[in-house]
Amino acid sequence: MTQTTPLRTDSEPAVEMLRVATAGSVDDGKSTLIGRLLYDSKAIFEDQLASVEDTSRRRGNAHTDLSLLTDGLRAEREQGITIDVAYRYFATPRRKFVIADTPGHIQYTRNMVTGASTADVAMVLVDARKGLLEQSxxxxxxxxxxxxxxxVVCVNKMDLVGYDRAVFEAIRTEFAEFAARLDVPDLTFIPVSALNGDNIVTRGTNMPWYEGSSLMHHLEEVHVASDRNLVDVRFPVQYVLRPRDGEHRDYRGYAGTVAAGVLRPGDEVVVLPSGFTTRIAGIDGPDGPVAAAFPPMSVAVRLTDDLDVSRGDMICRPDNRPRTGQDLRAMVCWLAADADLRPGATYALKHTTRTVRARVGEVRYRLDVNTGHRDTECGALALNDIGRVTLRTTAPLFHDTYRRNRATGSFILVDEATNNTVGAGMLLDDAP
Structure with missing residues (x-):
């Protein structure tokens, strides 16, 4: 009997997943760049390539239009722009990738916000001919x-400026000066040509003056493990597991996704909102018990004491608890086209696994994302607007600031009449 080799042994590290969001001005080549990544990394099927080549020939293109691999909507192909958020999945031996091709138009700001909300890396494309624009x-x-x-700032279309180093350096200097006013911990510049494949997967020979890595090599090597919050234990309970029959009829586990920190059997924990303390008896993963659980693992936690724990509760450390409150300050991106966000309006607020009702207190200001100006006289938020608001919830939320924890510091607003998601929010801190 022939023994097959397992895909992964316990001694082999798991392949890490990287979430990437692309952005940039219209016609900067975002979709072409992603198509080139997929094509050069051999991550597309033959029938997909054949379809793209056929469409390119019918359009009279002299080359294969790789942007068609991501611009899937008919309106996008007709206009040559990206409207929807197109997700593409591929893998290399080092990493799995989820790439969100987000739109560049200002009227699709909400699409970019939703597409980039879970990203580890943002790729901003800049046309080498146009330089740094308002959209960038x-x-x-x-x-x-x-x-x-x-x-990652990709200065694209370097082939159209003769691969001139001075053009790249000028854009890098201008962008770095602008980024100095932002909170960007890691900033990288790469000159590329998505059309010809220069510095996409391989270095190429057209820019010998560039001494950095290719885009693919950078994405494979960028260190994201340290970005996760492994200090503040946060485990929102999603579901209570209680088998009704069989040998596990006495099993009681609390299922959910670890939002932050590291959980281990024997650790002392507290359950909110009850405030009862206990210890972790064991942690079960999809394949059986695990020695530790950390973000973004989905596990079931068993406790040594039989406590009243239900969906929406939070398991954390007794000496490291999240903020608890009903008065919230948040930056909200408004997603609804048929109604504005106004003071006095009431919505369902979904935060981790907890759902409460929330009333809008006031709209402090609307943020101009082009200039950073704060419009304090706006009074409301319309479609694609981002602004600072205050909220009052019907029940306390166990939360952190968005900067500290993106999982416990974010929420969505839902219109209770239509069940449509109308807003995406980032918590700042407690209101006074």
Whole structure:
């Protein structure tokens, strides 16, 4: 009998996943760059490539239009722009990738916010011929606002400026001066040509003056493990596991996704809102018991004491608890086109696994994402607006600031009449 080799042994590290969001001005080549990444890394099927080549020939293109691999909507292909957020998945031996191709138009700001909200890396494309535009600044500002820790600026279409180093250096200097006013911990610049593949997967020979790595090599090597909060234990309970029959009829586990920190059997924990303390009896993963649980693992936690724990409760450390309160300050991106966010309006607020009702107190200001100006006279937020608001919830939330923890510091607002998601929020701190 022939023995097959397992895909991964316990001694082999798990392949890490990287979430990447692309942004940039219209026609900067975002979709083409992603298509080039997929093509050069051999991550597309033959029938997909054949379809793209056929469409390119029918359009009379002299080359294969790789942007068609991501611009899937008919309206996008007709206009040559990106409207929806297109997600593409591929893997290399080192990493798995989820790439969100977000739109560049200002009227699709809400699409970029939702597409980039979970990203580890933001790629901002700049056309080498046009230099740094208003949209490039806006997308860098949004990436900073969303707390994306790694920003990669790809100066694209270097082939159209003769691979001139001076052009690249001028854009890098101007962008670095602008980014100095933002909260960007890691900033990288890479000159590329998405059309010809220069510095996308391989270095190429057209820019010998560039001494950095290719885009793919950078994405494979960028260190994101330290971006996760492993200090503050946060485990929102999603579901209570109680088998009704069989040998596990006495099993009681609390299932959920670890939002922050590290959980281990024997650790002392407290359950909110009850405030009862206990210890972890064991942690079960999809394949059985685990020695430790950390973000973003989905596990079931067993406790030594039989406590009243239900969906929406939070398990954390007794001496390291999240903020608890009903008065909230937040930056909100408004997603609804048919109604504005106004003081006095009431919505359902979904935060981790907890849902409460929330009333809008006031709209402090609307933020101009192009200039950073704060409009304190706006009084309301319309579609695609981002502004600072105060909220009052019907029950306390166990939360952190968004800068400290993106999982416990974010929420969505839902229209209770239509069940549509109308707002995405980032918690700042407690109101006085």
């Amino acid at each position: 600044r806006r997308h860098a500002f949004l990436a900073s606002l969303l707390g994306i820790p790694h920003l």
